[in-house]
Amino acid sequence: MTGMERLAALMKGRTPDRVPLIVNLLDQGATELGVSLREYYARGDLVAEGQLRLREKYGYDGLLGMFYAGLDAEIMGCHTILYADDGPPNVGHLVIRTPEDILKLQLPDDLHCHPRFHELATCIGILKQESAGRWPVLGVMTASFSLPAMLMGIGAWLDLFLTGDPGLRNLLLEKCSQFCSRQIVALREAGADLVIYANPVASATFIMPQKFRDLALPWVIKDLEGPGATGVVFFNGGGRINPILADLKKNTGIGAYYLNPFDDIAEARQILGHEALIVGAINDIKLINWTPAEIDQEVARIMRVGKQQGGFAFGTQVMPLQIPEENIRALVEAAIKHGRYATDAL
Amino acid sequence: MTDNIAQLTLEVYIKALFDTDKPAALQVVQNALDRGVTPEKIVFEVIIPGMERMIGGMVSDSLVTLSQHFLAAQIAEEVVDRLLPMFAVVPEIRGHVIIGTSYGDFHGLGKKIVSGCLRARMFEVTDLGINVAPERFVDEAVAVGADVIAISSMMVHTATGERGAKRVRQLLQERGLEEKLRIIVGGAPYRFHDNMFREVGADAWADSAAEAPEVVSRLVQEVRTS
Numbered sequence: 351m352t353g354m355e356r357l358a359a360l361m362k363g364r365t366p367d368r369v370p371l372i373v374n375l376l377d378q379g380a381t382e383l384g385v386s387l388r389e390y391y392a393r394g395d396l397v398a399e400g401q402l403r404l405r406e407k408y409g410y411d412g413l414l415g416m417f418y419a420g421l422d423a424e425i426m427g428c429h430t431i432l433y434a435d436d437g438p439p440n441v442g443h444l445v446i447r448t449p450e451d452i453l454k455l456q457l458p459d460d461l462h463c464h465p466r467f468h469e470l471a472t473c474i475g476i477l478k479q480e481s482a483g484r485w486p487v488l489g490v491m492t493a494s495f496s497l498p499a500m501l502m503g504i505g506a507w508l509d510l511f512l513t514g515d516p517g518l519r520n521l522l523l524e525k526c527s528q529f530c531s532r533q534i535v536a537l538r539e540a541g542a543d544l545v546i547y548a549n550p551v552a553s554a555t556f557i558m559p560q561k562f563r564d565l566a567l568p569w570v571i572k573d574l575e576g577p578g579a580t581g582v583v584f585f586n587g588g589g590r591i592n593p594i595l596a597d598l599k600k601n602t603g604i605g606a607y608y609l610n611p612f613d614d615i616a617e618a619r620q621i622l623g624h625e626a627l628i629v630g631a632i633n634d635i636k637l638i639n640w641t642p643a644e645i646d647q648e649v650a651r652i653m654r655v656g657k658q659q660g661g662f663a664f665g666t667q668v669m670p671l672q673i674p675e676e677n678i679r680a681l682v683e684a685a686i687k688h689g690r691y692a693t694d695a696l
Numbered sequence: 697m698t699d700n701i702a703q704l705t706l707e708v709y710i711k712a713l714f715d716t717d718k719p720a721a722l723q724v725v726q727n728a729l730d731r732g733v734t735p736e737k738i739v740f741e742v743i744i745p746g747m748e749r750m751i752g753g754m755v756s757d758s759l760v761t762l763s764q765h766f767l768a769a770q771i772a773e774e775v776v777d778r779l780l781p782m783f784a785v786v787p788e789i790r791g792h793v794i795i796g797t798s799y800g801d802f803h804g805l806g807k808k809i810v811s812g813c814l815r816a817r818m819f820e821v822t823d824l825g826i827n828v829a830p831e832r833f834v835d836e837a838v839a840v841g842a843d844v845i846a847i848s849s850m851m852v853h854t855a856t857g858e859r860g861a862k863r864v865r866q867l868l869q870e871r872g873l874e875e876k877l878r879i880i881v882g883g884a885p886y887r888f889h890d891n892m893f894r895e896v897g898a899d900a901w902a903d904s905a906a907e908a909p910e911v912v913s914r915l916v917q918e919v920r921t922s
């Protein structure tokens with residue numbers, strides 16, 4: 351079976367040969383091609399090449415059409431990205447420093463005209479073509495409620511939405527939300543089969559479920575209103591999401607949820623009912639130091655719970671560059687071994 | 697009488713923090729002042745215990761969120777700043793800390809919370825913001841006569857990289873400042889590796905912002921008695 355066939359089986363409520371496996375490798379692609387991160391992310395064709403090689407090398411089930419989270423901020427006007435040799439690029443300039451900056455904030459009408467989005471779209475287009483329907487291509491974006499963290503800094507954003515001027519907050523969210531809706535459409539146009547919608551600031555790690563309902567949920571609904579929720583995966587982005595699943599399910603039409611390593615998979619299934627797709631994630635920062643045996647054990651644990659629940663895919667968060675190659679291989683090997691549905695044993 | 701008020705105030709204050717309702721929290725403080733509770737009592741029996749109850753539970757108590765930590769620390773810092781001049785006896789400043797996130801790291805929330813906790817615990821804090829070059833940490837520490845440099849990193853590469861705490865340590869060595877300044881580090885990556893703080897050349901680390909004042913206090917002692 352291909353990754354796409356596994357996914358399709360899940361969507362139809364059938365059991366694939368094994369649990370689909372999503373491994374989010376980003377900066378590792380540059381190492382694969384022997385270029386610096388700066389050169390790598392300058393060109394969509396290079397990133398596509400890196401992603402294709404990584405998938406080929408390790409054998410997981412998807413192709414990741416993402417550069418780094420800060421790219422969203424670049425499209426919104428951030429003009430400096432800080433590159434490191436050994437980790438992901440970060441936003442190096444905050445677009446919003448004063449309330450007036452919110453009034454001035456502008457988003458491009460056509461994302462494809464923005465040079466950075468153009469590179470991303472090129473990358474996704476190549477992935478789509480090379481995949482030839484075998485591996486789902488994943489587009490990734492930051493939700494409107496989390497995007498301001500990269501435009502003004504997380505502290506200023508918390509200040510604004512917890513205690514600041516509601517008019518200003520809504521104006522900012524309005525602009526971010528418009529951007530998100532356009533981005534979902536543009537990612538699909540570029541060739542993304544699934545859109546990973548990352549919303550860490552809306553997670554239960556950041557705000558209480560009541561605040562989520564009042565402040566964040568309306569903007570999830572709004573982001574998806576135009577483009578629709580088909581193929582959208584709600585991604586934890588580093589925060590726990592079980593406490594907000596019921597509200598999301600009831601109000602958004604999202605059919606797939608990518609849990610945090612600290613979210614209980616069985617509990618999520620109970621909240622979501624049978625139809626939703628669940629991705630269970632491993633705490634990948636630990637993969638830096640774990641031995642292959644420890645990795646095997648943890649993967650086995652997650653798979654045991656996940657398979658019991660059905661409608662399940664296995665995933666990682668964003669894998670740090672410091673994870674040794676041998677441990678990535680151990681992860682994939684363990685996931686294939688423990689993810690198999692034992693049809694012959696029945 | 698005011699003992700009782702302080703106790704009640706603490707409960708109402710914690711409720712306001714829990715609801716991330718800043719105006720309500722500040723109102724609680726004002727009401728207590730109006731009713732004659734001393735600024736000292738408010739700081740030591742309401743603000744600091746409130747902050748520590750909120751933040752101390754972070755890792756184990758999954759019910760408390762980061763927005764609540766953030767607000768608890770921020771309000772503590774603000775209220776202490778406001779009430780300190782009203783103290784009958786001005787408390788001794790326990791040490792001077794330079795804080796920032798390491799170079800290339802824009803995750804600024806942990807640092808903000810730590811800084812609030814330190815201020816509320818009577819440390820003087822100079823906040824250099826996010827994305828701070830190692831040279832700046834050292835230059836500013838020397839300029840303000842700090843005792844401790846505190847570096848927050850949220851990503852593995854900004855924690856262990858060559859432009860983070862490691863470089864700050866080198867600079868202290870090169871400039872002969874190691875007796876005068878201590879380095880404390882913190883942030884998510886350190887929580888995953890027991891010894892990472894040593895690898896990056898720090899003198900100490902703290903698992904949460906609530907524990908930071910005690911550790912920093914120890915470092916200040918070391919510097920001042922050496």
Ligand code: B12
Nearest residue numbers: 419420438440441504588670803806848851852882883905
């Ligand atoms: C919110 C968040 C974001 C937000 C907001 C970022 C921002 N501006 O702050 C957004 C969505 C923008 C984001 C983006 C990215 N993020 Co981010 N993010 C997070 C998240 C969910 C929370 C971070 C946070 O604010 N923590 C809150 C603080 C308060 O908690 P804390 O760090 O544990 O701090 C406590 C203690 O450690 C201690 N402490 C902290 N500092 C110090 C200092 C001292 C001196 C002391 C004593 C104590 C101390 O006190 C604090 C309070 O008790 C984490 C995951 C997580 N659960 O931690 C990922 C995480 C940090 N992000 C990560 C990554 C990789 C990124 C990106 C680089 C992704 C990418 N490839 O593009 C981007 C970079 C964006 C950019 N700026 O360009 C990774 C880092 C992993 C790694 N490789 O090292 C994490 C761990 C998620 C993951 N598992 O993949 N992120």
